[in-house]
Amino acid sequence: MSGYLITGAAMGLGQALTRQLVAAGHEVILLDKEFKALNALYDELDSDLVALYPMDLLGADVNDYQKLQDVLAENYGALDGVFLNAAILPAFTPIEHFDFMQWYEVLHTNLNANFHLTQMTLPILNKAESGKLVAITDENIKLAPAYYGAYGVAKAGLEQLMRTVAEENRDRSAEIYVAKLKTFATDTRGRLFPGENPATLPKPSDMASHLLDIVLHGLNAELVKKL
Numbered sequence: 255m256s257g258y259l260i261t262g263a264a265m266g267l268g269q270a271l272t273r274q275l276v277a278a279g280h281e282v283i284l285l286d287k288e289f290k291a292l293n294a295l296y297d298e299l300d301s302d303l304v305a306l307y308p309m310d311l312l313g314a315d316v317n318d319y320q321k322l323q324d325v326l327a328e329n330y331g332a333l334d335g336v337f338l339n340a341a342i343l344p345a346f347t348p349i350e351h352f353d354f355m356q357w358y359e360v361l362h363t364n365l366n367a368n369f370h371l372t373q374m375t376l377p378i379l380n381k382a383e384s385g386k387l388v389a390i391t392d393e394n395i396k397l398a399p400a401y402y403g404a405y406g407v408a409k410a411g412l413e414q415l416m417r418t419v420a421e422e423n424r425d426r427s428a429e430i431y432v433a434k435l436k437t438f439a440t441d442t443r444g445r446l447f448p449g450e451n452p453a454t455l456p457k458p459s460d461m462a463s464h465l466l467d468i469v470l471h472g473l474n475a476e477l478v479k480k481l
Contacts, residue, residue, distance in 0.1 A: 256332045256382055257281030257303075259375065261311070262340030264291035266440045267390065270462035271337055276303050278466075280334065283326070285309050305329075311340055311367035312359055323374035333378045335386035335469065338368045338412070343442050346401035357404045364408035365415070372419060379428040386469050388431040389416045396434070420481035430481045433465055 258275055262268040263284035272295065275282050281303050286292050287310035296304055307325070309318065326333065341364045344356055372387065379385030391413050395406040402409075413432050420430035437443070438456040 256334045257283055257305075257330050258335040258337065259283045259285060259307075259326065259333060260337045260339060261285045261371065264288040264295055266442070267435075267438075267458045267461055267465075268337070268339045269295060270458040271339070271466070272304070273299070274459070274462050274466055276301055279303070281305070281330070283307055283330075285322075286340070287311065312342075312363050314367065314370075316370070319370040319374045322371075323378070326375065326378050330378070332381035333375060333385050334382055335388060336371065336375045336379060338371060338387070338389045340367070341390070341405070341409075343405050344403065347403050348401060349403060352403045360404035361408050361411075364405060365411045368412055369415060372415065376419070376423070376428060380423070380426045383427060385428045386431060387416070387419065387428055388433055388465070388469055389413065391432055391434045393434045393436050417481055431469055432481060433468075435461055435465075 258271075258280055260268050260271050260275075260282060263272050263282075264286040265288065268284075268286070272282050272284055276299055283305045284292055284295065285307045287308065289308045292306050292308060296306055307322065309322065342360045344360060347353075368389065376387070379387055389412050391409045392406075395402050395409050399406055413434075416430050416432050423430065436456070438458060438461045440458065443450070443452075443455075
């Protein structure tokens with residue numbers, strides 16, 4: 255048995271990836287801190303292909319990640335893919351005024367947690383014929399870096415982390431991807447840009463389709479790259 259682990263799976267892009275992978279007949283493991291939203295999605299999908307793994311990346315420690323690795327290894331043996339999607343995007347704030355506690359929280363969730371997830375899932379990904387490790391980043395932090403604060407720093411660090419992992423695993427089966435996604439409609443973006451019409455933006459389902467076409471089916475794209 256094998257499957258795909260998706261972090262931040264309860265809403266937005268994670269939920270869209272879940273729906274499309276399940277529709278294509280893939281096993282999925284949904285990791286999120288929002289247990290109520292996870293349960294609602296599980297009930298709606300009503301599929302034996304779905305497993306839930308409630309976990310708060312901000313509060314998790316090394317033992318929690320080790321437990322996750324043990325559960326995945328015992329129940330799946332190999333992983334077809336891991337989507338590092340979960341992230342915190344706080345209000346836009348200049349560095350001079352950025353709250354230091356929020357800085358640590360964002361860096362921990364958006365970067366440190368992904369280090370732990372990568373470290374714990376790589377051995378299981380490498381047991382698959384071509385396990386995919388996909389880090390979700392954001393094109394906007396390069397196009398307009400001002401005010402992205404800890405979010406921008408963490409996403410840039412995540413990209414560098416993936417480049418390091420790719421170089422270190424050239425002779426193994428895992429494939430490493432960085433997905434620098436363009437702007438699309440999410441609840442978080444709606445809160446940060448209340449005057450923006452979400453109907454003018456791509457939907458999470460559009461982005462999920464685009465991402466899966468590249469990662470699963472080998473299509474080419476400018477902003478989603480295999481390293």
